[in-house]
Amino acid sequence: MGCRVVGIAGGAEKCRYVTEELGFDACLDHRGDLGAQLDEACPGGIDVYFENVGGAVQEAVFPRMRDFGRIAFCGMVAGYNVRPLPPGPNLTSVVRKRLRLQGFIVSDHPRAWATGASAARPGSARGSCAGRRMWRKGWRTRRTPSSGCSRGRISGSWW
Template sequence: MAETNLQILLRRRPQGAPVPEDFEIVETPVPEPQPGEVLVRAQYLSLDPYMRGRMSDAKSYSAPVALGAVMAGQTAGTVIASKAPGFAPGDTVLGGSGWQRFSCVQPGSLFKIAPDDAPLSASLGVLGMPGLTAWVGLEDIGRPKSGETMVVSAASGAVGQVVGQIGRIRGCKVIGIAGGEAKCRFVTEVLGFDACIDHRGDVAAELDRLCPEGIDVYWENVGGAVQRAVFPRLRDFARMVMCGMIAEYNDTTPAPGPNLMSAVRKRLRIQGFIVSDTGWPRYPQFRQEMLGWMQAGRMTWREDVVEGLRNAPTAFIGLLKGENFGKLVVKID
């Protein structure tokens, strides 16, 4: 039987938390590459919090997915056919092919990667967009110095696990914040953070105990109650890296914010960033440094691998509730 393409489309825009009915799973013919295009078969799909924003048509830094279109997402896979110079069948590639098994893509959006550097799925996590996010945000904004105290929210997640380990490599005392005992134990025992606070407990009291001098670098992944506990404990000249606020992505009305007057009094540097602004041209430099840390045993990572593309919607809905443990990827087929 001829192979078919499996695609997951955006059927409708979610109201609050996404539900399975917001997605549609379809089977279509495998597309034919046109001149200048490459046909890619995806082996892994990355599921990431930013996809919640793409499902909505609210104004943002990036255009929404159109209704009826394939959900946007990064994949790691293999070139099956090529009508573009520089790519040949069998090449291993990283690119934005979306939630589907086969896709025809322009080579400008593909990175060719060495297949034996690391397991393929790592190129969607520690060696991919989340790892690049951690590296860029610390290089450009966090600028951790030896002896400083760093706090990282969503610490067991795709971005947080890399942020904290780089903090340790740079000589910081690193405190993670994560949901539940198992995640906190992983953060200290496997990732090597100095301590981890369960955000279901009294975060403010634990921060006072673990960071008596205050916090020099705060990596913000979640917002909400965690942000309200961390913010008053920032030291003079602290850097708050505004990476994301996942706790608020499903909100239908905005929560009241922190008192940002402290940014003036304490001369804080609070800067948001989007990894794609400056990250991808530096990808080769990032990949080389990260691979060096991985091969030297200084960087570890955890993945949460879901089997089968049909399970992507349920897994993504769970990610927005903290059900993933580590970088969430889908193994296609």
């Protein structure tokens, strides 16, 4: 399809992982001037955005979306531990650019779990479908990965 895949992570180590291990074309450090980095990495704008963070990252991405772009919303980790919630993003870009937004969570599609796992298994065995998981033992540690993730201390998914 000729897609260019650009990731956003926190810090040089995570960005290296995203490009070298996961195979993204580029990875931007959200701790720097994200707007300028996005302008350089995506000079024609952004067609598809997977939203899992919210906050300042979302604020930098939205105005750079191309007309008729699509955004899949799966999370808003930047606001999970913030009370009261900050004012929402300016959604003027959604109307002006005629964007399509769709929220989802994995439990929306339980019948597809087995199909998804089967499709990912060969890539995982070949090493072409990679990811990191953090394992914690014991009931008392159940909140540690989640809270660490929202503070940038965790890479990848946790179980």
